[in-house]
Amino acid sequence: MKSKQLGTNGLKVEVTNISSHGIWLLTRDKELFLSYEEFPWFKDVPIKKILNVEEIATGHFYWPELDVDLSIEIIENPDRFPLKAKINK
Structure with missing residues (x-):
């Protein structure tokens, strides 16, 4: 298995929190909140599907x-x- 060379993939995103109200997404130096009210397709799905971004x-x-x-x-x-x-549903 070969690892990618450092610096070749500058696009990074991470789900930092999942709560009963929505999810938090971290990209570079910005954290974004996605409420289930505004983004309902994230509610009631397995966590692994939300983390796969x-x-x-x-x-x-x-x-x-x-x-x-x-x-x-x-x-x-x-x-x-x-x-x-x-x-x-």
Whole structure:
């Protein structure tokens, strides 16, 4: 197994907290809060699916197991993007 050379993947994102109100996402030096009210597709899913997040481009995050992609702009300004996914139960 070969490790990637240091510095080749500058895109880092981490889920730092999951609570009953939402999730916190850390990217570079910015922490973002995603409430379940604004981002309902994260509620009631297994933690491992929330933790599996990639920054596919600067400021653009993708959860492959949930098929959810969001930008920093959407997270910081959800009122500008009122369309929400429907949750199938």
